Amino acid sequence: MRMSNGVEWALHSCVTLSQTQEPVPAARLAELHGTPPAYTAKHLQALSRAGIVHSTAGQIGGYTLTRPASEISALEVVRAVDGDEPAYRCAEIRQRGPLGIPAERCSRPCAIARAMAAAQDAWSLALARISVADLAAAIDADSDGTAMADVRRWLTTAAG
Amino acid sequence: MRMSNGVEWALHSCVTLSQTQEPVPAARLAELHGTPPAYTAKHLQALSRAGIVHSTAGQIGGYTLTRPASEISALEVVRAVDGDEPAYRCAEIRQRGPLGIPAERCSRPCAIARAMAAAQDAWSLALARISVADLAAAIDADSDGTAMADVRRWLTTAAG
DNA sequence: GACCTAGTACTCGGATAACGGCTGTCCGAGTTTATCAGG
DNA sequence: CCTGATAAACTCGGACAGCCGTTATCCGAGTACTAGGTC
Numbered sequence: 168m169r170m171s172n173g174v175e176w177a178l179h180s181c182v183t184l185s186q187t188q189e190p191v192p193a194a195r196l197a198e199l200h201g202t203p204p205a206y207t208a209k210h211l212q213a214l215s216r217a218g219i220v221h222s223t224a225g226q227i228g229g230y231t232l233t234r235p236a237s238e239i240s241a242l243e244v245v246r247a248v249d250g251d252e253p254a255y256r257c258a259e260i261r262q263r264g265p266l267g268i269p270a271e272r273c274s275r276p277c278a279i280a281r282a283m284a285a286a287q288d289a290w291s292l293a294l295a296r297i298s299v300a301d302l303a304a305a306i307d308a309d310s311d312g313t314a315m316a317d318v319r320r321w322l323t324t325a326a327g
Numbered sequence: 328m329r330m331s332n333g334v335e336w337a338l339h340s341c342v343t344l345s346q347t348q349e350p351v352p353a354a355r356l357a358e359l360h361g362t363p364p365a366y367t368a369k370h371l372q373a374l375s376r377a378g379i380v381h382s383t384a385g386q387i388g389g390y391t392l393t394r395p396a397s398e399i400s401a402l403e404v405v406r407a408v409d410g411d412e413p414a415y416r417c418a419e420i421r422q423r424g425p426l427g428i429p430a431e432r433c434s435r436p437c438a439i440a441r442a443m444a445a446a447q448d449a450w451s452l453a454l455a456r457i458s459v460a461d462l463a464a465a466i467d468a469d470s471d472g473t474a475m476a477d478v479r480r481w482l483t484t485a486a487g
Numbered sequence: 488g489a490c491c492t493a494g495t496a497c498t499c500g501g502a503t504a505a506c507g508g509c510t511g512t513c514c515g516a517g518t519t520t521a522t523c524a525g526g
Numbered sequence: 527c528c529t530g531a532t533a534a535a536c537t538c539g540g541a542c543a544g545c546c547g548t549t550a551t552c553c554g555a556g557t558a559c560t561a562g563g564t565c
Contacts, residue, residue: 168328168329168330168331168409168410168414169328169412169414169416169509169547170328170414170415170416171328171509171510172416172418172509172510173509173510174415175415175417175418175420175439176420178439179420179421179439182439190537192536192537192538193537193538194537198424198425199424199425199426200420200423200424201420201423201424201427202420202423203510203511203512204512205511205512205513206510206511206512208538208539209510209511209512209539209540211538212538212539212540215538215539222537222538222539223518223519223537223538224516224517224518224519224536224537224538224539225517225518225519225520225535225536225537225538226518226519226520226521226534226535226536226537227519227520227536227537228518228519228536228537228538229537229538230538241442241443249328250328252329254328254329254330254414255330255334255335256329256330256332257335258332258335260335260336260339260360260361260362261339261466263360263361263362264358264359264360264361265358265359265481266359266474266477266478266481267361268470268474272470275469277466277469278462278465278466278468278469279335279338279339279342279462279466281465282401282453282454282457282461282462282465283401283454285453286450286451286453286454287450288453289449289450289452289453290446290447290449290450290453291446292449293442293445293446293448293449293450294442294443294446297442301442302438302439302442305438305441305442306421306437306438306439308438309435309437309438310428310432314426314428317426318426321425321426329508329548331548331549332548332549333548333549350498352497352498352499353498353499354498363549363550363551364551365550365551365552366549366550366551368499368500369500369501369549369550369551371499372499372500372501375499375500382498382499382500383498383499383557383558384497384498384499384500384555384556384557384558385496385497385498385499385556385557385558385559386495386496386497386498386557386558386559386560387497387498387558387559388497388498388499388557388558389498389499390499
C-alpha cells in the first residue's frame with residue numbers, strides 16, 4: 168500500500184498558499200519546494216478540481232485557497248490527490264467457490280470488508296481532524312517561529 | 328492508495344485455516360475461495376515467511392496456523408502480504424528549495440509526516456484490535472451460524 | 488507375516504513474463520497586462 | 527494628456543510517453559505415503 172508522492176507536495180503547497188492571499192503560480196511553488204514544475208502543476212490541478220484551490224489565469228495568475236486554511240482538512244487534500252476510493256476493495260470472495268453465498272443474501276458488506284472499512288474510517292478521522300492551518304502552525308513551531316515568516320517574505324520578494 | 332488484492336485472499340485463508348487443525352493445501356484454499364491457485368499460493372508463502380502459518384511439505388502437507396486464531400491480528404496478516412512500510416513516505420521537502428532547512432536541524436520528523444504517521448497508527452490500531460477469530464465469528468454470525476460449519480464440513484469431505 | 492527399499496504422487500518455494508497505474512513531460516487555450524497609435 | 531485597440535507574455539488545463547510495482551504463472555526441490563520384494 169503506497170500513497171502517491173504528490174500528496175506530500177500538495178500538502179506543502181497548501182501550507183504555503185495559506186501564508187498569502189495573492190495568487191502563486193505553480194512554477195513558483197515548485198521552485199520553493201524543489202519539485203519538478205510540470206508534475207507539481209499536475210497535482211495542483213487535482214486540488215483545483217476538488218475545489219480546494221482556485222486557479223487564476225493570466226499574467227498575475229496562480230493558485231489561491233478557496234477557504235481559510237483552518238477550514239481545509241488534510242483529509243480533503245489527500246483525497247483530492249490520491250483519489251477517494253478506499254484502499255481495500257472487497258472482491259466478494261464469499262460469493263465465489265463451492266460454498267458461495269447467493270448475492271441476494273449479501274446485502275451487508277462482508278465482515279472482513281467491514282473491518283477494513285472501520286480501519287479506513289479511523290485513518291480518515293485522524294486526517295479530518297487536522298487542518299492546513301494546524302500543519303502550518305506545527306511547522307512554524309518546529310522552526311521556532313521563523314519558517315512561515317520566511318515563506319511570506321520569499322513569496323513577496325520573489326514576486327516583486 | 329490501493330491495497331494489494333491478495334490481502335483479501337490471505338484474510339479469508341486465515342479464517343478458513345482457523346476452522347481446522349489439519350494442513351490445508353494452497354490449491355484447496357484457492358478452490359474454496361474461487362481464486363487463481365498459483366497466485367493464492369504466492370500470498371500464502373508471504374504468510375509463511377511472516378510466521379503466521381506453518382507449511383508442511385509432502386503428500387498430506389499444506390498450511391496450518393502457527394497460533395490460535397484469537398492471537399493473530401488482522402494487522403499481522405495485512406502487513407505480511409502488503410508489506411510493513413508506511414503508506415506515506417516523507418521526501419524531506421523541507422530540506423529542499425531556497426528555504427531548505429539544514430539536515431542537522433531535522434532530527435524530528437516533519438509535521439506533515441507526523442500527521443500522516445498518526446493517521447497510519449490509528450489505522451493500524453483498528454486492525455490490531457481485530458483477530459482472525461473475531462472475523463470468523465462475525466462471518467458466522469452474518470450467515471446465522473452456518474458458514475463456518477459448512478467450511479469445516481467441506482474441508483473434511485473434500486479431503487476424504 | 489513383518490520389514491526394508493524403491494518409486495510415486497503430492498506439497499511448498501522461488502524465479503520468471505505481462506499488465507496497470509503512478510511518474511514525468513509537453514504543448515495548446517485563455518486571460519491579463521503593457522505598449523502604441525489616435526483623438 | 528487621455529482613451530482605445532492591439533500585441534505580447536504569462537498562466538492554467540488536458541493529452542501524451544516511460545518506468546516501477548502488482549498481477550499472474552510456471553517449474554524445480556523436498557517430503558510422506560504406497561507398493562513391491564525379501565527374509
